Amino acid sequence: MSTLAKVAMGMIGHLEAKPLETSQLAVINLPAPAQDGGLPLMEALRLRGSQREFLPTPLPPQVLSDLLWAAYGVNRPAENGHTAPTARNAQEIDVYAAMPTGLYLYEPVSHCLQLVESSDVRRVTGYQDFVDDAPLDLIYVADHGRMKQIPAAQRDSFASVAAGAISENVYLYCASAGLATVIRAWIDRTALGEAMGLPPDGQILLSQTVGYPTRKH
Numbered sequence: 001m002s003t004l005a006k007v008a009m010g011m012i013g014h015l016e017a018k019p020l021e022t023s024q025l026a027v028i029n030l031p032a033p034a035q036d037g038g039l040p041l042m043e044a045l046r047l048r049g050s051q052r053e054f055l056p057t058p059l060p061p062q063v064l065s066d067l068l069w070a071a072y073g074v075n076r077p078a079e080n081g082h083t084a085p086t087a088r089n090a091q092e093i094d095v096y097a098a099m100p101t102g103l104y105l106y107e108p109v110s111h112c113l114q115l116v117e118s119s120d121v122r123r124v125t126g127y128q129d130f131v132d133d134a135p136l137d138l139i140y141v142a143d144h145g146r147m148k149q150i151p152a153a154q155r156d157s158f159a160s161v162a163a164g165a166i167s168e169n170v171y172l173y174c175a176s177a178g179l180a181t182v183i184r185a186w187i188d189r190t191a192l193g194e195a196m197g198l199p200p201d202g203q204i205l206l207s208q209t210v211g212y213p214t215r216k217h
Contacts (some may be wrong), residue, residue: 006127010188017195031062033069036175040190047170051180054134054211070173071095072166074108082108084165085119087158093166096139098122103196117197124195125207126184134211140166140205162217163205165203170208180213
């Protein structure tokens, strides 16, 4: 769907997810993430950048596992520490994965994906046309109910910082793994929240598209 068509549908409240014709797995158990290897940090930083052209090729299970762990996985199990920081360790960010097979919530502790919606939500994750066909659109949602220790006036900014840290982890992983990615904020948040079935405390912050590049960066 073109960007102009999405904008028009959004204006009349008709930007919606695409129903799926087949049943989906309720849980996707990801393989153990590979926590070694990859490019040296400075080389990954040199290659890090945004790309907006993606092949529709699905990400293999191991790549998806490594990507999600790099984004917000548990790297210190004894204290439930994550690969990205949050203020007062509120861990208020939920990472959703919109894929052709449905919308899933990433569970960092069990390192699996839980089915949330049996529909293709990708086209609602942003007005850009490329989000419809890329294999993965990540959605970063803040649950303000977990931020009781943070003053209400600061919750939006603190949650945005946490989502930014997660998105940068994704950028560095993609640079190391030869993937393309771009962070996005041009979103019809009302339509996306409805498509995701979010509760009132859920605040959509950003979305990030990931896939194989159509050409070398």
